[in-house]
Amino acid sequence: MANVTLSKVRKSFGAFTALEELNMEIAAGEFIALLGPSGCGKSTTLRILAGLEFPTSGEISIDDRRVNDLPPGKRDIAMVFQSYALYPHMTVAENIAYPLKKHGVKRPEREAAVRQAAELLQLEPLLDRKPKQLSGGQQQRVALGRALVRDPKVFLLDEPLSNLDAKLRSYMRAELIELHRRLGKTMVYVTHDQLEAMTMATRIAVMHGGRLQQFDTPEMVYNCPANRFVASFIGTPSMNQLEGRVEGGAFILGPDRIAIDRTMFRDDLADGPAVLGIRPEYIQIGRGPLQATVRLAENTGHETILTLELSEGSRITARVEAGSRHKVGQVLSLGLQNDAVHLFEPGENGARLNKEQTGAAVIPMRAQ
Amino acid sequence: MPRARHLILNLVTWSLVLLIAFPLFWMIITSVKPQSELFRIPPTWLPETVTFEHYWRLLSETPFLRYFRNSVVLATTTTLFVVSLGTLGAYSLVRFNYRGRETLAMLVLFTYLLPSVVLIIPLYMMMVAIGLSNTLMSLILAHTTFALPYALWLLRSFMEGVPKDLESAALVDGATRMGAFRDVILPQLLPGIISTALFTFILSWNEYLYALVLVNSDAVAPLTTGVMSMLISAFNIEWSLLMAASVMMSLPLIVVFAFLQSYLTSGFGAGGVKG
Amino acid sequence: MTAIATDPPMLERRYARLGVVLIAPTILVFSLVIVYPLLAAIYLSLFSIYTPTLQGEFVGLDNYAKLLTQKAFWSSLGTTLIWTVGTLSLQILAGVGLALLLHQNIWFRSLARSLVLFPYFLSTVVAVLVWRWLFNDLYGALNHGLMQLGVIDMPLDWLGSMPNAMIGVILVGAWKYFPFVVIAVLARLQTIPEHLYEAARIDGAGPVSRFFDVTLPQLRSVLTVIILLRAIWDFKEFDLLYLLTGGGPVTSTQTLSLLVYQEAFGLNRMGQAAAYSVGMMLVMLVFMILYIRRTGRES
Numbered sequence: 001m002a003n004v005t006l007s008k009v010r011k012s013f014g015a016f017t018a019l020e021e022l023n024m025e026i027a028a029g030e031f032i033a034l035l036g037p038s039g040c041g042k043s044t045t046l047r048i049l050a051g052l053e054f055p056t057s058g059e060i061s062i063d064d065r066r067v068n069d070l071p072p073g074k075r076d077i078a079m080v081f082q083s084y085a086l087y088p089h090m091t092v093a094e095n096i097a098y099p100l101k102k103h104g105v106k107r108p109e110r111e112a113a114v115r116q117a118a119e120l121l122q123l124e125p126l127l128d129r130k131p132k133q134l135s136g137g138q139q140q141r142v143a144l145g146r147a148l149v150r151d152p153k154v155f156l157l158d159e160p161l162s163n164l165d166a167k168l169r170s171y172m173r174a175e176l177i178e179l180h181r182r183l184g185k186t187m188v189y190v191t192h193d194q195l196e197a198m199t200m201a202t203r204i205a206v207m208h209g210g211r212l213q214q215f216d217t218p219e220m221v222y223n224c225p226a227n228r229f230v231a232s233f234i235g236t237p238s239m240n241q242l243e244g245r246v247e248g249g250a251f252i253l254g255p256d257r258i259a260i261d262r263t264m265f266r267d268d269l270a271d272g273p274a275v276l277g278i279r280p281e282y283i284q285i286g287r288g289p290l291q292a293t294v295r296l297a298e299n300t301g302h303e304t305i306l307t308l309e310l311s312e313g314s315r316i317t318a319r320v321e322a323g324s325r326h327k328v329g330q331v332l333s334l335g336l337q338n339d340a341v342h343l344f345e346p347g348e349n350g351a352r353l354n355k356e357q358t359g360a361a362v363i364p365m366r367a368q
Numbered sequence: 369m370p371r372a373r374h375l376i377l378n379l380v381t382w383s384l385v386l387l388i389a390f391p392l393f394w395m396i397i398t399s400v401k402p403q404s405e406l407f408r409i410p411p412t413w414l415p416e417t418v419t420f421e422h423y424w425r426l427l428s429e430t431p432f433l434r435y436f437r438n439s440v441v442l443a444t445t446t447t448l449f450v451v452s453l454g455t456l457g458a459y460s461l462v463r464f465n466y467r468g469r470e471t472l473a474m475l476v477l478f479t480y481l482l483p484s485v486v487l488i489i490p491l492y493m494m495m496v497a498i499g500l501s502n503t504l505m506s507l508i509l510a511h512t513t514f515a516l517p518y519a520l521w522l523l524r525s526f527m528e529g530v531p532k533d534l535e536s537a538a539l540v541d542g543a544t545r546m547g548a549f550r551d552v553i554l555p556q557l558l559p560g561i562i563s564t565a566l567f568t569f570i571l572s573w574n575e576y577l578y579a580l581v582l583v584n585s586d587a588v589a590p591l592t593t594g595v596m597s598m599l600i601s602a603f604n605i606e607w608s609l610l611m612a613a614s615v616m617m618s619l620p621l622i623v624v625f626a627f628l629q630s631y632l633t634s635g636f637g638a639g640g641v642k643g
Numbered sequence: 644m645t646a647i648a649t650d651p652p653m654l655e656r657r658y659a660r661l662g663v664v665l666i667a668p669t670i671l672v673f674s675l676v677i678v679y680p681l682l683a684a685i686y687l688s689l690f691s692i693y694t695p696t697l698q699g700e701f702v703g704l705d706n707y708a709k710l711l712t713q714k715a716f717w718s719s720l721g722t723t724l725i726w727t728v729g730t731l732s733l734q735i736l737a738g739v740g741l742a743l744l745l746h747q748n749i750w751f752r753s754l755a756r757s758l759v760l761f762p763y764f765l766s767t768v769v770a771v772l773v774w775r776w777l778f779n780d781l782y783g784a785l786n787h788g789l790m791q792l793g794v795i796d797m798p799l800d801w802l803g804s805m806p807n808a809m810i811g812v813i814l815v816g817a818w819k820y821f822p823f824v825v826i827a828v829l830a831r832l833q834t835i836p837e838h839l840y841e842a843a844r845i846d847g848a849g850p851v852s853r854f855f856d857v858t859l860p861q862l863r864s865v866l867t868v869i870i871l872l873r874a875i876w877d878f879k880e881f882d883l884l885y886l887l888t889g890g891g892p893v894t895s896t897q898t899l900s901l902l903v904y905q906e907a908f909g910l911n912r913m914g915q916a917a918a919y920s921v922g923m924m925l926v927m928l929v930f931m932i933l934y935i936r937r938t939g940r941e942s
Contacts (some may be wrong), residue, residue, distance in 0.1 A: 054535045054655040069653040073542035085533035090556040098551070102542030156388070156540075369806065381744040381755065388741075388818065391756040391773045392765075394784055398776065410787045457669035463656070463660025471667065474935060479677050481931045483879035485903040486920040489913055490683035491676070493697055513676045520669065545661055566928040574766035581908065592768045599772065607776050614769040621764050627756055632764070633826060 001028035002063035002153035009058030033201035078147035195201025277342035287337020435594030458523035526560025707916035733817035763822035841927020
């Protein structure tokens, strides 16, 4: 088991800055998800950890050892690529044996290790095939096998599930969680899929524009998003964000006044422009101070997502029970669950103004 | 598609194809006609008698075999030299970062387009000065001037087609850069290397100008200048013999076409005519 | 271990060094056989050199003055342009036409493609020998074929008189090089998505308007590249013209490449020839820069 530390890591390609001063401490045995939209710097971070890219400045250490100057092969890591990167001219067995061969493991031991990995991943009948003859899911498992076989300190996974179909993906999610539990190894997992991050990771590093936005447990990231970006990126449909102003004990939204509990927010919260955030599930339909017109009602089977237009023109989404029959054009009154309200600074990526642990009950997501 | 239109389309296309290929057929037909039939007016479109005497004479009475051997040595050495340099060079140009790399790539492209006649005068003087004129070595060096930029450019785009992740995976698995090159990149690049080698070989095999200027001894002449000298030296041009020589000279090409044609077409896509 | 932040990390520097080591042999050979001769050509163009002895003296810009004032360079440039434009247009027309035909589902398609492809890879020496035999004024198949078809009633002197000689070389040039256009266009045709044609068909477009509205726009970028590349290669063509006509009759098919060769090895004026070659390269530079910029933009 090994910890991983990134300190003050910067990466620029010419004039373009891919990473700005990234600091991250990963404890031994954690399962970390690097989550963000494409181009946020998550893959660059992983490749820097692997030694496939070089930081412009900053330090990287694995197991308390500085690895900046070590080539990838000497960092005691294994990596699973989005494209799987199986060697097309080698058989499955040769693919899995390759890292052992490169580390000077003798043939008999190599064969034993390959058999063991193949057994673990149910690859035995495929050992003599070439990658081209395998299905996507099988290739995925071979890539995992190649990573497992050497028993590395840290696993790096670069969107390993994104090329699988939905059903297989959810199956593999469970497999990976199980694998992590069994091996207890440190894993760093890059994904743009919040569902993967939320369900698998012990902590999520949300990244955007080359900056780390929040690095916390899934519950905290969901319930106490550090800023407007995290609030809108995590959760589907995403958190409603309404631009208005704070005046005393109320949030002013056009003609409407929404009462807020100032004790929930930071003491330095001042009157003035702010953004109110509320998740769709905390909008109470049928009672409350606001009036809204139903613009769209999408029934997904187990719930209905309503798109509502407030009287001052902005739109919000609300999550209601599947059975509820709301018609387009219908006018509803609604309110916001008071303890689930977030306030953010105005501006594109305003910071959250709540006190640390407020903003709806913290629900445990994955048993540790 | 209606049958009639399909038929017309086929007839039109095939007449054009046969018209284009006619010189090739004519070459073969002439090479097997007896001398007496050659100067018939009007010519016989198909030979009345088929004879291989010209081929026999070509091989036994003329220096054709020597020219052939020279060409084989020349084209093979050039190809080996250029492809090995080019493969390493392309790896460097595509997968490494250093100052001046882009400029270098542009320079390669520039030399790929450079006219031979600009280089031929200084090259001639250089070969004379270092005593290499009239040797196959001088031709190998001269052929490098067009073959190396060509091979580098071709291999560069083949190299770009090898997924970067494969090399990354090999590095993570513990290979060095050169180890990854040998274990993973080279096997993937092999079709590209074959394609480039074939192109280079054909280019070198067919080259005329440098051979004309740099070699004037019959002993080291390759096929191109050698066969042309047979045309010029003969008092009475023996067309049948020349056509037999032409067929024999195209032999490597025919072999490539028969067995390795897909490599030629794949080289085209890589050769800078992407659009 | 106290590296300054701006210094590239050790590993990166090590890789960069390996990259340079790998390209070094290429650079060495390049400098030796291309860069040095190229610079030498420019240097030599300032001398008057007698070819057999390779002795000469510095004459400054005299050779360039002659290039500008005497007729030889300019009339050769004119000839080169006629040859290039003539053969290139034929190559494009025949190439696109045949590519369209060979893209259809015809009998023995791959055999047809091979036959069309073959001339491109054929040695110019072979192509010229075959065509000189075809062009032969007494026994040539071309004259007799045309006479049997009733196109002409007297055998023509194909390579010995004008404008026949120019037409002859343009024709052979087109025959030899149009397959290049065929392959490039065919490759592009195969990537045009079928649904574009379906959409055009639904919109009521006939075969002709489908060609102009769907095919041609899709071919535009590849055609630009082909035209640039072939223009450069045709412009500098030596073997084909030299072997077919030797530049004759007199100098009527003497393109710039032939002029340089003739000046250096026929008239033994190497310095002047070097000046011509530099002049020729300057003319070509326009096309070369266009092509390089285009390719650079793509990658």
